[in-house]
Amino acid sequence: MDFKAMIIIMMSAALVNNYVLSQFLGICPFLGVSKETKSATGMSVAVIFVMLLATAVTWPIQVFLLDRYSLGFLQIIVFILIIASLVQFVEIATKKYIPALYNSLGVFLPLITTNCAVLAAVILNIKENYTFMQSMVNALGAGLGFLLAMVIFSGIREYTENTDPPESFKGIPLTMMSAAILSLSFFGFAGVIENMFG
Amino acid sequence: MDTIIIAVVSVTAISAVCAVILCAASKFMAVKSDERMVKIRECLPGTNCGACGFPGCDGYAAALISGGDVKTNLCAPGGAAVLEQLSGILGVDAGDPAVKTAVVRCGGGDLQQKKKMDYKGIETCMAAKQLFGGEGMCAFGCLGYGDCQAACPGGAICMENKLARVIPGLCTGCGLCVKACPNNLITVDDESIAVAVLCKNMEKGAVVRKKCSSGCIGCKKCVRECEAGAIAVENNLAVIDYEKCTGCGHCAGVCVTKSIKLLAHKDYKI
Numbered sequence: 001m002d003f004k005a006m007i008i009i010m011m012s013a014a015l016v017n018n019y020v021l022s023q024f025l026g027i028c029p030f031l032g033v034s035k036e037t038k039s040a041t042g043m044s045v046a047v048i049f050v051m052l053l054a055t056a057v058t059w060p061i062q063v064f065l066l067d068r069y070s071l072g073f074l075q076i077i078v079f080i081l082i083i084a085s086l087v088q089f090v091e092i093a094t095k096k097y098i099p100a101l102y103n104s105l106g107v108f109l110p111l112i113t114t115n116c117a118v119l120a121a122v123i124l125n126i127k128e129n130y131t132f133m134q135s136m137v138n139a140l141g142a143g144l145g146f147l148l149a150m151v152i153f154s155g156i157r158e159y160t161e162n163t164d165p166p167e168s169f170k171g172i173p174l175t176m177m178s179a180a181i182l183s184l185s186f187f188g189f190a191g192v193i194e195n196m197f198g
Numbered sequence: 199m200d201t202i203i204i205a206v207v208s209v210t211a212i213s214a215v216c217a218v219i220l221c222a223a224s225k226f227m228a229v230k231s232d233e234r235m236v237k238i239r240e241c242l243p244g245t246n247c248g249a250c251g252f253p254g255c256d257g258y259a260a261a262l263i264s265g266g267d268v269k270t271n272l273c274a275p276g277g278a279a280v281l282e283q284l285s286g287i288l289g290v291d292a293g294d295p296a297v298k299t300a301v302v303r304c305g306g307g308d309l310q311q312k313k314k315m316d317y318k319g320i321e322t323c324m325a326a327k328q329l330f331g332g333e334g335m336c337a338f339g340c341l342g343y344g345d346c347q348a349a350c351p352g353g354a355i356c357m358e359n360k361l362a363r364v365i366p367g368l369c370t371g372c373g374l375c376v377k378a379c380p381n382n383l384i385t386v387d388d389e390s391i392a393v394a395v396l397c398k399n400m401e402k403g404a405v406v407r408k409k410c411s412s413g414c415i416g417c418k419k420c421v422r423e424c425e426a427g428a429i430a431v432e433n434n435l436a437v438i439d440y441e442k443c444t445g446c447g448h449c450a451g452v453c454v455t456k457s458i459k460l461l462a463h464k465d466y467k468i
Contacts, residue, residue: 061212069204078212085216089223096227 006137009130011193013141019117020149021186026117030149031175033108035161040154041147043108048143050112051121053090054083055139058122059132079122087113117146153182234287235263241283242273245351247372249274249298249386262288274298274386275352275370297389298371300354300364304340304383305396305412305457307361311336312409322348327380335409338398340383349378366461392445393438397457400433407455414457420449 019025026047033043058079066072091109094102102109112118121142125135156178165174238259246254250272252261261268262284270284277297317333319325323341331337342360354368355375362375362384373386383398395414399406403415416434428442429449436458438449450460 065208069208070201071205071208074205074209078209081209081213081216085220088220092220092223092227095229099229 006134008193009134010137010141010144013138014145014148015186015189016193018145018149018186018189019120019142020146021183023120024183025120026115026146029108029111029115030153031179033111034150034154034157037151037154037158039108040150043111044143044147044150046108046112047115047117047146048140050083050087050090050109050115051118051139051143052136053086054079054118054122055125055135057082057086059125059135062126075123075126076119079119083118083122084113117142149182149186153179156182235259237287238262238284241276241280241287243275243280245275245372247275247351247370247374249370249372274372277370298373298386299366299369299389300371300373300375300384300386301391301394301396301461302340302346302355302362302364302384303394303396303398304338304361304381305459306334306336306339306410307342307359309359310410310412311339323378324380336399336406336413338381338383338400339410339413341381345378345380346375346384349374388440390445391440391443392461393443393447393450393458394461395436395438395457396459397435400435402434406434412455412457415455417454419452419454420458423452424449 013019017023020027020030029043029047034040061078061082062075066075066078087109091102094109121139125138128134128138130138157175160174160178169177239255242255242259244255248254250258252258252272258268258272262270270288270290271281273280273284311334313333314335315330315333317326317329319329321343323332323343323345326332326341326343332339332341334341340361342357342362344355344357344362346362347355347357351372351374352368352370354365354370356363356365362379366389371386371389376382376384376386378384381398387394397406397410397412397414399410399413401409403417406413406415414435416431416436418431418436420429420436421431425446425448426442426444428439428444430437430439436449438458447460450456450458
């Protein structure tokens with residue numbers, strides 16, 4: 001598999017098809033945990049971590065179990081099951097062996113269990129017929145895109161926090177509008193990747 | 199029929215594998231958590247004020263458990279009740295609760311202090327301070343827009359004639375107002391102190407006189423009158439040494455500008 005294709009997959013997952021801002025997946029943490037850059041970064045790192053792990057586990061299961069016995073219809077239920085137990089396992093393991101990481105990820109790790117961006121990443125990997133390496137690169141790109149969106153948006157929110165908007169814009173409306181404008185700006189990436197590498 | 203059997207069997211198998219792994223993990227990787235931590239956390243007030251010097255109530259609880267020289271009397275909002283509970287859980291002597299109260303070190307409100315302008319800007323002390331040090335003549339004094347009042351979680355600060363006053367019965371001594379004051383006028387002291395110099399102006403007496411009627415002019419009358427020798431004048435400002443102060447209140451009586459005041463927090467009724 002050549003290097004260029006990998007770059008294209010990663011860049012398009014991170015920028016053009018940004019999971020949060022272009023595909024509107026994982027909106028809950030995007031709005032919920034983006035009040036401070038620090039916690040937004042923590043959440044995103046946890047998401048990257050879980051996305052990579054989940055891809056590494058679900059890809060073999062899809063290929064060697066579900067495809068072989070034509071059980072494609074079980075995909076979602078099996079993947080949810082696996083992601084949930086995986087997150088739980090990672091939580092126990094980090095608590096024991098890397099307490100520093102456990103403390104910094106804190107409450108975000110269990111939250112990821114139900115994050116649809118993770119499920120979307122593993123399902124889209126299968127849908128696009130990626131190889132194992134391609135799937136991993138796609139998951140990494142998706143995670144990095146999530147990090148990018150979270151960090152930018154938390155920066156915007158930290159800034160708007162200190163402004164004095166009209167009464168009716170305060171709080172949620174302002175957050176929603178800035179999210180919409182940010183999402184619009186990400187559509188500007190469409191076509192950039194194709195022209196750069198194609 | 200075959201498909202459904204395979205589906206059921208494979209999902210069951212996958213869940214069983216996951217369950218076994220999780221069970222094993224929780225058994226082999228279990229982390230012992232101290233049950234005292236939960237108890238201590240329950241009896242702390244949970245305001246996360248930081249008066250104890252640790253990051254929040256969780257931080258104080260963790261520090262208490264970790265042993266070392268952490269005392270149980272550091273929780274100012276909790277007071278004696280929390281001190282007793284903490285000492286009970288940890289099995290140490292209770293000792294005295296260090297009861298603290300905030301003191302606003304300025305006596306120059308609207309009535310005493312002359313104005314140098316008519317300030318019409320944003321009504322916070324921080325904003326007023328940015329504009330030539332506020333509207334009052336004195337650059338050291340209370341700005342009067344109540345940043346400390348807004349910071350106080352217990353509603354223990356009131357504004358009287360543009361001067362912050364601490365309501366002693368309500369003050370827990372958490373010290374959040376200390377950080378809020380842009381002129382650093384508020385100190386947290388032992389509740390046992392009887393008198394305080396309510397002025398921070400370090401300019402010469404004649405200059406202070408022109409700006410404020412209740413500022414310390416550094417005349418040293420209190421220094422001469424104090425029988426315990428507890429008062430000194432440093433930087434044109436009287437300073438009381440509370441180690442020597444007997445709390446007789448004589449200095450407050452003789453002070454020319456009434457900048458030394460008897461503090462009312464002992465017999466204050468709400």
